[in-house]
Amino acid sequence: MGVNGNGRPATRVVKIRVRRYDPETGRRWWQEYRVEAKKGTTVLDALLRIKAEQDHTLAMRYSCRMGACGSCGMLINKMPRLACETQLLDLGTDTVTIEPLPNFPVLRDLITDFGDFFKKHRDIMPYIVRESKKENEEPYREYYMPPDELNKIIRFSYCIMCGLCYAACPVVAIDKKFLGPQALGQAYRWVTDVRDEGLRLRLEKVDDKHGVWRCHFAGSCSAACPKGVDPAQGIQLLRSKLVALTAGARREKKPTHVATPTTVRYVDVGDAPKPTVEDKSLLVKHLEETAQELEQDLPYVAQALRDYLRTITSS
Amino acid sequence: MGERRKPRFLENRLGIAGNIIPWVLMIRDNPERVAFVLHRLTGLLLIIYLPVHIFVTSMTVNPQKWEDFLLLEENPLAQFFLWILFGSIVFHGLNGIRLLLVEGLGKGIGKPEPPEPPYKPTSLSSTQRTWLYAVFAIWLVVWIVGGIILFREFGWF
Ligand code: HEM
Ligand code: SF4
Ligand code: FES
Numbered sequence: 001m002g003v004n005g006n007g008r009p010a011t012r013v014v015k016i017r018v019r020r021y022d023p024e025t026g027r028r029w030w031q032e033y034r035v036e037a038k039k040g041t042t043v044l045d046a047l048l049r050i051k052a053e054q055d056h057t058l059a060m061r062y063s064c065r066m067g068a069c070g071s072c073g074m075l076i077n078k079m080p081r082l083a084c085e086t087q088l089l090d091l092g093t094d095t096v097t098i099e100p101l102p103n104f105p106v107l108r109d110l111i112t113d114f115g116d117f118f119k120k121h122r123d124i125m126p127y128i129v130r131e132s133k134k135e136n137e138e139p140y141r142e143y144y145m146p147p148d149e150l151n152k153i154i155r156f157s158y159c160i161m162c163g164l165c166y167a168a169c170p171v172v173a174i175d176k177k178f179l180g181p182q183a184l185g186q187a188y189r190w191v192t193d194v195r196d197e198g199l200r201l202r203l204e205k206v207d208d209k210h211g212v213w214r215c216h217f218a219g220s221c222s223a224a225c226p227k228g229v230d231p232a233q234g235i236q237l238l239r240s241k242l243v244a245l246t247a248g249a250r251r252e253k254k255p256t257h258v259a260t261p262t263t264v265r266y267v268d269v270g271d272a273p274k275p276t277v278e279d280k281s282l283l284v285k286h287l288e289e290t291a292q293e294l295e296q297d298l299p300y301v302a303q304a305l306r307d308y309l310r311t312i313t314s315s
Numbered sequence: 316m317g318e319r320r321k322p323r324f325l326e327n328r329l330g331i332a333g334n335i336i337p338w339v340l341m342i343r344d345n346p347e348r349v350a351f352v353l354h355r356l357t358g359l360l361l362i363i364y365l366p367v368h369i370f371v372t373s374m375t376v377n378p379q380k381w382e383d384f385l386l387l388e389e390n391p392l393a394q395f396f397l398w399i400l401f402g403s404i405v406f407h408g409l410n411g412i413r414l415l416l417v418e419g420l421g422k423g424i425g426k427p428e429p430p431e432p433p434y435k436p437t438s439l440s441s442t443q444r445t446w447l448y449a450v451f452a453i454w455l456v457v458w459i460v461g462g463i464i465l466f467r468e469f470g471w472f
Contacts, residue, residue, distance in 0.1 A: 023322035102340065103332065113324060113423040154429045168342050170351065173329035216354070217418055219347030219439055228434025231324040232347075233424045236438065238423030 002007055011038040014088050016046060018058065019099040020109045031055075037088035038248040043098065047110075067226060070162030070276055074110055075099040080164040080224045101167040117163055119177045123185040123205045129198025140300045143195035156189035161177035165221030165231050177210040181221035184212055185231030188238040199252060203242075212239045269301045283314060346447055347439065354410050357403035364400055394469045401465070402458040409450045417443050 016033045033054055044062055051058045063069040065084045072083040076098055079089055088096060104112035128143065130136050165181040166172050179187075187206050191199045206212050215235045222232040229277045232293045242252035287309050294302040332339050335352055342348060376382045387393050416422040423443030466472065 015472075021325055023324055024320045026323050026325075028325070078338065079343065080340075102327050102329045102465065104327060106327050107322075112327070151429050152427055155427045158430060170329075170334045170348065176328065176329060215418075216351050217347060217414060218345070218351035219436075220342045220345055221365060222436035222439050223342045223345040223348075225436065226434075228436060230427070230430075230432035230436040230438050233427060233436065233438035236417055236424050237421045237427070239418055243419050274458035 011036050012089065013037070014046070014281070015095040016050065017095060017097045018047075018109070019059070019097070020104045021100070023108050025104075031058075035088075039087070039089060041085045042084050043074070043076055043081075043087050043088060043096065046088055046096075047083065047098070059111050061111050064135075064229065067161060070160035073101045073112075073162045073164050073167065074100055075167070080167040082162060082164070082226050085226055101163055103167050103169070103172045104163060105145065110238065112163075114161075114163060117166055117174075117180070117182065118161070119188060120183040124183050125198055125204050126186050126190060128190075128193065128196050129201055131197045141304075145193075146193055149194045153189045153192050156185055156229055158229075159186065159229045159231075160227060162226065164224045164226060165229075168220040168224035170218050170220060171214055171216060175210060175214060178214045179205065179211050181215075181231035181235065184215065184238060185221075185229060187235035188234035188241075191238065191241070206238070207242060212242065280312070284309060346444075346451075350410055350413075350447055350450070352415065353406055354414070357407040360400065360403045361407060388469075391469075391471075394466070394471075398458075398462050398465055401461055402454070405457050405461075406450070406454045409454055410447075411441065413446045413450055416446070 013034050014037045016035060018031050018033065020031050021026070021028045033050045035041075035049055037046065042065075044060075044065060045200060047058065047060050048062075051060075060072070060074075060083070062072040063086060064071070067082055067085040070082075074083050075081075076083065076086050077093060078099075080101060083098075092127065098110065099158045100106045104114065104117065107113050157235060163182065165185075169178075169181055171178050183204065187202055190196050191202060205285050212235060217232060217234075217236060219232045220229045225231065241250070245252065267299060287305050291302040291305040291309070294305070329339060334355075371384060374384050388397075413423075416456035417424055423441055423446055425437035428437065
């Protein structure tokens with residue numbers, strides 16, 4: 001057995017205790033395995049090795065193995081963690097306990113049911129909602145969003161829906177209907193989005209005793225989140241926004257309009273490269289023809305081309 | 316092969332245990348959760364004490380009853396309870412102010428900036444956390460000093 005830089009053995013045998021569940025008999029039990037761990041061995045690696053070499057009946061869920069898909073949330077040494085982002089030796093214990101994520105129904109062993117969790121996310125309408133029905137059903141162009149506006153919501157966009165916050169929340173633990181940190185954090189993300197006009201519609205779910213008012217800022221969601229999403233911050237900002245709106249201290253934001261290709265030049269990207277077509281009239285002719293061709297099938301693209309034409313002919 | 320039975324799924328909600336028993340669930344770097352549990356417990360205690368308090372103060376209308384009640388204060392258990400109650404009010408009030416600022420006005424939790432490594436949640440490292448430590452510190456000092464004064468008054472030492 002080799003020794004690594006700090007004098008500790010490079011590999012170590014770790015005892016893994018898994019809390020298992022069989023849905024057909026309803027039996028729940030602890031099972032022990034032993035795996036050799038070295039620097040870099042994740043909990044997910046260990047479970048997969050157990051499944052391959054020791055016990056193929058062990059069930060768990062995973063996909064990306066790199067903290068991007070949010071499938072492998074588990075209770076590891078009583079902490080809600082991503083199995084693929086937790087290294088066995090980092091935990092520093094000789095025995096590592098692995099249980100299914102709490103606050104989610106257990107389907108088998110470490111696999112939990114995310115149905116309620118996803119439904120709550122859908123309930124807050126995690127997409128751009130516009131007042132105009134036509135715009136909602138037949139969106140035809142991107143919306144205008146300045147970079148500083150994007151910065152206000154990007155933190156919440158990093159959510160991978162792993163459910164660690166939901167497992168950590170003491171209020172979810174006692175109130176089945178509570179929307180939970182993930183959905184409420186996303187509700188803040190969407191009502192803050194300048195392109196969105198759906199505040200009133202979302203309030204139906206959010207402005208409720210099982211909604212934003214149920215949170216008591218225990219902050220565990222943010223402490224548990226592997227992506228730095230900070231749902232607790234989102235919830236407090238959402239709630240204070242409702243307080244301010246109710247008190248009349250703040251007015252609802254004005255949403256931006258549909259972007260035209262000319263407004264998309266918001267970011268200063270420096271000068272455009274020299275035109276490769278020296279004779280501008282050739283380009284103009286080409287654009288006009290293309291716009292005409294597309295008139296029938298893709299009128300929006302044709303319109304965009306004409307908008308662009310106007311900018312190059314006016315300069 | 317054995318007969319397949321209808322699968323039953325396990326409701327795995329932590330319930331009250333997940334709120335108050337620390338080893339059921341461990342969340343690191345989260346004193347806010349401690350404050351949440353204490354705020355709940357002290358709030359409940361205060362609400363239970365409220366009718367008692369109204370009943371007790373109503374006794375002052377009848378001086379004889381009031382005198383009888385004051386005898387109760389000689390009971391060490393009642394004296395101890397009074398001290399617990401005092402601590403509860405101090406913590407609940409101080410932390411309540413912090414919660415009003417955080418939850419009602421969105422103060423002390425920072426701004427939602429784009430996250431940068433190591434992806435620390437802003438709300439747990441902003442001014443709110445400082446307020447929280449101040450609440451704990453002031454509470455303990457007031458509670459202990461108040462206790463010394465109270466118990467000296469009661470003649471414990
Ligand atoms: C000193 C003045 C007080 C302040 C500033 C205060 C503040 C607060 C705040 C902000 C909350 C909401 C906590 C949260 O969202 O988690 C709360 C909850 C509560 N308060 Fe007070 N409070 C005060 C006095 C009282 C008194 C005198 C009682 C009892 C009669 C009381 C009983 C409660 C109860 C039962 C709760 C609910 C606890 C929970 O849901 O966790 N409070 N208080
Ligand atoms: S907010 Fe964080 S902990 Fe919650 S589901 Fe999203 S990524 Fe996971
Ligand atoms: S396997 Fe995708 S997040 Fe862990």
